[in-house]
Amino acid sequence: MFKISEFSKLSQVPAKTLRFYDQIDLLKPAYTDQQSGYRYYKSEQLLDLHRILAFKDLGFTLEQIKQLLNDNVSTAEIRGMLRLKQAELHSLIQSEMERLRRIEVRLEQIERKSDSLSHCEVVVKKVEPLMVATLKETTSRANIPGLFEEIDEYLKWNGIPLPVPHIVMWHGCPECESSIDLEIACPIPRKLQDTARFRTMELPELTVAAVTHISRPDMDTPVSIDLGSWIEENGYQISPEMPSREIYLSPQEGNKLWYVTESQMPILRAGFMQ
Template identity: 90%
Template sequence: MFKISEFSKLSQVPAKTLRFYDQLELLKPAYTDQQSGYRYYKSEQMLDLHRILAFKDLGYTLEQIKQLLNDNVSTAEIRGMLRLKQSDLHSLIQSEMERLRRIEVRLKQIERQSDGLSRYEVLVKKVEPLMVATLKETTSRASIPELFEEIDKYLKWNGIPLPVPHMVMWHGCPECESTIDLEIACPIPRKLQDTVRFQSKLLPDMTVASVTHMSRPDADTPVSIDLGSWIEENGYRISSEMPSREVYLSPQESNKLRYVTESQMPILGTGFMQ
């Protein structure tokens, strides 16, 4: 048998690491002297150590490796864990490739702009499901502030504390001068009693290209043009299944008609699809 210092030199694994593996019961010494506490290893334990290092190189945690090395784990279970890790790594690589491509597009934008700055910073993110109270209307954009006031009264009547963020979901063209199909929505903690004008529903999750900017809900903003250009340049597609959203987070202190606004465009694809 080998002393821990000898086994460490033979395996090129630090003695500190071997002691840690012992504490985790991942690789126990073949023998431990009860009086001195010295650890001794057999040469065949080198095979177990190499398996640990191999799984570690594949990205598994020590707890996962401990499970993999368990005698009760079947070959089918090990195969399943490896395939799951393979899928995770593919997703990670894809995500990092998308990030790299977005950086490349951003660098090209900076090179094209004289001041070196983009008007807006675009973020791709997942929007989680959200329970909302909604009010549908076919109207002009100028009437949106009045609709905000109407839904606020409904929320207040149902005991929902104000203020709450207002959301506009565009079922029609936001730039149209009149007869826009839109839906006002506000997040709520629970389902409310429906009326002729108001309904409660759960908005589905979706992936969006998002931009935060200052805007007025009753006036057009050019941000949708910039957002559309970014989506095209980065190889995404606009989803036709879900409406775009504008989330009016809070009014500006110096001008209550202007809001900190998040424009969300639902997108499909993973970017730079072939």
């Protein structure tokens, strides 16, 4: 048998860690001297220790590892725990990739500050009724480009020539990250056959405060600050019943991720709702 110092050197795991594993019943010494308290380990315990380190490397907690090392845990149960961890890591990677994209967009927005289109001017205008094909989804903003592609395929299948502007209508919770209630809409010249996924509808006439700027559909934009300030300063109120809209008119030349965009906020004269 090996003293804890020898087992530590052999396994390259600190003695402090081995003592902790003993305390939580994760890896008990083969023998503990009751008088001196010295811990002794057998060489075959290296296999258990390596399994612990392997599961730890995969991201399992020590409590989960104890369960995985239990003799009563079946191969099917271990497989299930590994698949759950796999799904958890996929979700984490996706979340961090979206965070990385947001950082990249912020950097690009900083670089674009001198762009003439970045100086936002708010205008009030009437939006006429418009027939559109729509696709409603509860999702994250990062998935909007994919929804654009999906509705484009539906339009092509129905013989509608592309490209067409894409309208995003925000029905609720734009700050909910992965649970945003939104609707993608595209103008169409005629009524199309509804499906389980798509429907034809007419958007109503609206009075909106609108601002044109450069943005990406998969990232939020700070122009809502300009719209909010302008609405407050000019005696308007935001319509409580109509969703705000972003109209992605055309991709920027040389960079298809960025669009010339018109953000529209439905408004009423202050006091109109009383």
